[in-house]
Amino acid sequence: LGFGDGGWASGPAPLGYGDPVSTTVSYGPDTNNKYITTYFRRTFNIGNPADYNTLALSLRRDDGAVVYINGVEVARSNMPTGAVDYLTLAPAFAADDGVTYFPFSVSSSVLVPGDNIVAVEIHQNLGTSSDLRFDLAVTANYSGPTPTHTYAAAGSYPVTLTVTDDDGATSSTTITGVARSAFDAASIAMSPRNVLPTRVEVTTAATSARSHR
Numbered sequence: 001l002g003f004g005d006g007g008w009a010s011g012p013a014p015l016g017y018g019d020p021v022s023t024t025v026s027y028g029p030d031t032n033n034k035y036i037t038t039y040f041r042r043t044f045n046i047g048n049p050a051d052y053n054t055l056a057l058s059l060r061r062d063d064g065a066v067v068y069i070n071g072v073e074v075a076r077s078n079m080p081t082g083a084v085d086y087l088t089l090a091p092a093f094a095a096d097d098g099v100t101y102f103p104f105s106v107s108s109s110v111l112v113p114g115d116n117i118v119a120v121e122i123h124q125n126l127g128t129s130s131d132l133r134f135d136l137a138v139t140a141n142y143s144g145p146t147p148t149h150t151y152a153a154a155g156s157y158p159v160t161l162t163v164t165d166d167d168g169a170t171s172s173t174t175i176t177g178v179a180r181s182a183f184d185a186a187s188i189a190m191s192p193r194n195v196l197p198t199r200v201e202v203t204t205a206a207t208s209a210r211s212h213r
Helices: none
Strands: 015-017 037-046 052-062 064-069 072-077 102-106 114-123 132-142 148-151 155-164 170-179 186-189 204-206
Touching: 037 132, 052 064, 052 072, 052 114, 072 102, 114 132, 148 155
Parallel strands: none
Antiparallel strands: 015 132, 037 114, 037 204, 052 102, 052 132, 064 072, 064 114, 148 186, 155 170
């Protein structure tokens, strides 16, 4: 967790090479002996982990992937069981070229207050593979305190919920709330969902292993 990734290159997802990507990563100096494994890391910050329940991961990988949150393995796709290292090959090539999002459900118990680290290793099926693609989204259902607002009178009011992620990107939704009360005061409660940064893209990438020879 304390690994220094400050010198790693970074960019928006999807990341990879050979396929349509937003950020191209290096496969090494030899096109016939590409890096088998490429590593990605991203830090995101939350306040109180108890405010969130099950996490939902959406993973795109070409070819195989192992996902960790705070050092705990939480997902594995198209990879053999057991220990893996930088020379471990994915057992099959990704027939979809990394287009499909694979869903995973993860307990929020892996979260900690403050900075959390999601790390992913993408493994090739062959050292001569022509492409690599990776993208990841993490969402969570908010179960913390429900925000409320009291209006001076009953009626219909627009209610807007805005979510801001760690990069400052925002997403908003507006509904019309109807406040009814026997008295001339009413309140509307709106329960936000998926307010862990709605899309946590793992945008820090680096290559640090060569393929086997």
